[in-house]
Amino acid sequence: MEKKRLSKALAAAGIASRRACEELIFAGRVQVNGETIKLPQHHVNWSSDRISVDGQSVKSEQKKFYYVLNKPIGFICTSARPGKKPIVLDLFPNTERLFTVGRLDKETTGLLLVTNDGHFANKVIHPSSNIIKEYIVKTLQEITPEHLETLSQGARVDEKWVRPVSVHKVRKGTFKICVQEGKKHEVRIISERAGLKIVELTRVRIGSLVLGTLPVGQFRPMTEKDKELIFTR
Known part of the structure; x- marks a missing residue:
């Protein structure tokens, strides 16, 4: 199995977007073979290296989930809970490691994408996509x-x-x-x-994906058509 940059490997495993994975690495929350690594460009091999985030082992592949959410007011877009404040992921019942694609601040409502696919998230938020x-x-x-x-x-x-x-x-x-x-x-x-x-x-x-009539606080699975619309002007 070929070696990958640590940040890219974490994104592919669904930990977060590549940018967010870099932040995790810089914060010293990622370990490779028991050693804390703070360089996103550090190369790893899934077949021989043990990778963990906050002490939790990371699997190389997992089923990918994609959701469209109508974010309610008062919820924070973060994976790490700040005290007792509600976070967007509280709205999802499953236990998969999900994260938001970009952010809406606490007081902003509306269309928000949630996934565990780091490559998809990175493509959406990268400036080159011009969304x-x-x-x-x-x-x-x-x-x-x-x-x-x-x-x-x-x-x-x-x-x-x-x-x-x-x-x-x-x-x-x-x-x-x-x-x-x-x-x-x-x-x-x-x-x-x-x-x-x-x-x-x-x-x-x-992009061309609209919120529509999705009720506040509710989410639905993202379709392939939805994904196309995101990148359509």
């Missing part, structure tokens, strides 16, 4: 042309100026915004710069 995400934003103020102009200019997020793909008014206090960068709190920061106070933020589309 557009659409959000519906409800605010306290009436949306004016001036607001739309400022929103379209974007904002500085993580020391980089980012601009939305498009911004459109939906009704008096609601607008929809499409972004491609996927920076943390990007929509909230852009809205704040425009002087808008968000009262409700919902992601309704990833």
Whole structure:
């Protein structure tokens, strides 16, 4: 069996996306043959190396699961529970090692992908995929042309100026915004710069996959058609 980078091997085993696996490695939570390894590029061989995460043995292959979730408010996108706070994975009854594909913050609701396929997750979140995400934003103020102009200019997020793909008014206090960068709190920061106070933020589309009528807090298996839609513009 050929050797693989440790981060790639963990992603293939369904531990997390490749980026998240790198974070696990840097944090010293991954062991190879009993030794803590902090280099994602360390090469391993499933046939001869014993790999574990947080002391739990990792299997090289497992059945892959893919879900579409309508995330409710108050749930955190993490695999490591911060105290007693609810996490997205609490909504899933099975015991498979699942993780979210990217993140929605605690106060944001809507379309979220959940899987145990690290390669799939990495493909979705990687900038080269150029996947557009659409959000519906409800605010306290009436949306004016001036607001739309400022929103379209974007904002500085993580020391980089980012601009939305498009911004459109939906009704008096609601607008929809499409972004491609996927920076943390990007929509909230852009809205704040425009002087808008968000009262409700919902992601309704990833690529061409739409949330539809899936009830809040419910999930469904992802179909092959869904996967195609994610990468379709």
